Amino acid sequence: MPDPLWSEASRRAAFEVLQQFLPRAGAEYTAQRNFDYGPARRSNVSGLSPYIRHRLIHEGEVLDATLQRYSVTTASKFIEEIFWRAYFKGWLEQHPTVWADYRSVVQALVESLDRKPELKTRYDTAVHGATGIDCFDAWVRELRSTGYLHNHARMWFASIWVYTLQLPWQLGADFFYRHLIDGDPASNVLSWRWVCGLHTNGKTYLARVSNIASYTAGRFNPQGLLAHEAKPLAEARIHAPRSLPPAQGLPAGSRYGLLVTEEDCSSESLPLQGSPVALLGAVTTNTRSPLPVGLPARKFALGAVADGVARAARYFGVPAQSAQSDSWDDALVAWARSNELDSIVTAYAPIGPVAERLASARRILANERIELIQIRRAYDTCTWPFATKGYFRMKSGIPEVLERLGISGRTQNTQHASN
Ligand SMILES: Cc1cc2nc3c(=O)[nH]c(=O)nc-3n(C[C@H](O)[C@H](O)[C@H](O)COP(=O)(O)OP(=O)(O)OC[C@H]3O[C@@H](n4cnc5c(N)ncnc54)[C@H](O)[C@@H]3O)c2cc1C
Incomplete structure (x- = not known):
């Protein structure tokens, strides 16, 4: 279990977490990854996100180690998850107004809390884990104390925040970003937007009681407490894409x-x-x-x-x-x-x-x-151009990216350009 290692933010710890996880990165990860067994049992996912987020280890190194052990097919689910990060990073890089709007709306909402006592009470109840929805309150405590939540819990949490508690998504994303040890502008903001139908137009995510009960292995069962529908949110602004900024080089002889x-x-x-x-x-x-x-x-x-x-x-x-x-x-x-x-x-x-x-x-x-x-x-230069629309384009580009970066698995030399 990587929990004690998150207390050591180092490259050494990153490789130790990777080595511990690799024996489970194939079929076991595919079958088990969606279960949130609670903070004491996290071995069904890698726990690598805080290290990858700060690039104590980078994606190319994780992919390379994975493909030294498994075929692309056996580890396909884990590999695809690694590429989700590149997808979100590349997409936000090409849609900077999404971040600018998020920043200014969070600022305005936080400033408005003192003028809006009803919103402030509901917000405080949520961020102090006092809603009475057991699972939600437990995730608040877990997030605040460990800085981590399982991916499925993040999806349920965001959906409950928006559709059951009817709070602004930007304040929820801000709460995550303030507490996550893997807190990342792109993965966080774009996942929240995806939950409320702003990323994939019209497609929302509804947290369902049966899904929570199954995938928490019966730890939670918020019967009768959750919203039954998730209508897509709307926004006035159209976020026009920009070209990726060109990569810079170092002038020769520079001090x-x-x-x-x-x-x-x-x-x-x-x-x-x-x-x-x-x-x-x-x-x-x-x-x-x-x-x-x-x-x-x-x-x-x-x-x-x-x-x-x-x-x-x-x-x-x-x-x-x-x-x-x-x-x-x-x-x-x-x-x-x-x-x-x-x-x-x-x-x-x-x-x-x-x-x-x-x-x-x-x-x-x-x-x-x-x-x-x-x-x-x-790695970024190679992957980001695939992040123009939905994830599918990135997913179909995985073989090409792996080949261009020289990450081809067991039979290949480990020297590659994945940095
Ligand atoms: C509302 C919401 C907010 C999120 N905020 C963040 C965030 O701030 N930072 C962050 O790194 N991830 C975020 N994620 C994505 C995902 O939940 C975490 O990356 C994952 O739970 C980290 O645990 P792990 O390392 O054990 O993942 P594993 O399942 O072991 O996956 C391996 C790696 O793949 C990448 N990855 C996996 N799933 C995703 C995903 N859905 N999106 C992007 N990358 C992914 C991560 O780098 C992760 O370390 C968010 C998801 C949701 C639904």
């Missing part, structure tokens, strides 16, 4: 510093040229929400960045330091000046709080003639 953020804590495997002259770790977990972010989520992100910085410092043999504030503008300029940097290099930050911090810093750094370069991994 650069390497910035490690919670988006990618394995910088030593980025395709860099030469070595950085300095390292900086920066965290922005507190800016996930206008409301306080849960301790497990903060601790995990902080630990992941600390582990990423320590490994990169050993690998490159350069000094490392940490930025202490949530605003990075001044910290980045001071760090770049003191190390006489031409450029700051970091792993590409997909849409989310890190990208927001970098966008703000870029303007200030430009005044100092310091370039900010974001290096995108081959």
Whole structure:
């Protein structure tokens, strides 16, 4: 069971969780993955999401290890789940207004709570797990204390939040994002939108009593307590797609510093040229929400960045330091000046709080003639173009992606371009 390992946010722990899970990644995962047996029994799923989310281990490494052991067919379900993450990341990257709207609506809703006592009471009842719906209240306690919920529980929870408790989906997504140790702008916001019919137009997800009873192995049976229908929500805005931003390269001969953020804590495997002259770790977990972010989520992100910085410092043999504030503008300029940097290099930050911090810093750094370069991994460049419409296109592209990245399984050499 990976629970104690989530307390160690490190690349070492990520590989240990992977090794423990691999013997069950084939037929057993396919048969068992949908069951939520409760926090004490999680071995039917991998528990890898907090590590993958912070890229303490990356998807290419998980796919490669899986295919060293199984054929694509035997592990197809697990492989497809791994690609769901790339689908959501790529889709949000091409629809940035979804995130911008979500951010401003959460801000407005949180500010409105004090003016709307009826909404505030219902919201407080839900987030304190006092609704009287046993399963929902138990998931609130589990989420707050562990920072994790099983995928099926996340779907039931979101559906009950929207259709039974009639609360705004954005406040529910914000509650998840504040507490999940794998909290991810794309997977979280787009899954909530999927539940209420905003992602796949008109298709919603209704949490049913019989489904909860079966897939929690009888732990819960909220008879008579849940909504019976799930009408799709509507929104006025049409989210027009944009092209994917082009991948950047590192100018030859640049004197650069390497910035490690919670988006990618394995910088030593980025395709860099030469070595950085300095390292900086920066965290922005507190800016996930206008409301306080849960301790497990903060601790995990902080630990992941600390582990990423320590490994990169050993690998490159350069000094490392940490930025202490949530605003990075001044910290980045001071760090770049003191190390006489031409450029700051970091792993590409997909849409989310890190990208927001970098966008703000870029303007200030430009005044100092310091370039900010974001290096995108081959895995993202290869997968994201498949995330234009529904998941089906991504799923049918899996063989092509695996081949292009050189992840072909047991008979192949393990050296590949999946970074
Ligand atoms: C409302 C809602 C909110 C969610 N929010 C997040 C989030 O903030 N961060 C997050 O990583 N996942 C999120 N998910 C997806 C999914 O629930 C988790 O990735 C999964 O439960 C993590 O557990 P695991 O690592 O044991 O998954 P496994 O079943 O072992 O899957 C392996 C890996 O595949 C990826 N994956 C699996 N299912 C999904 C999925 N549906 N969408 C995207 N990636 C997936 C994850 O990286 C996961 O670690 C959300 C799902 C829902 C319904």
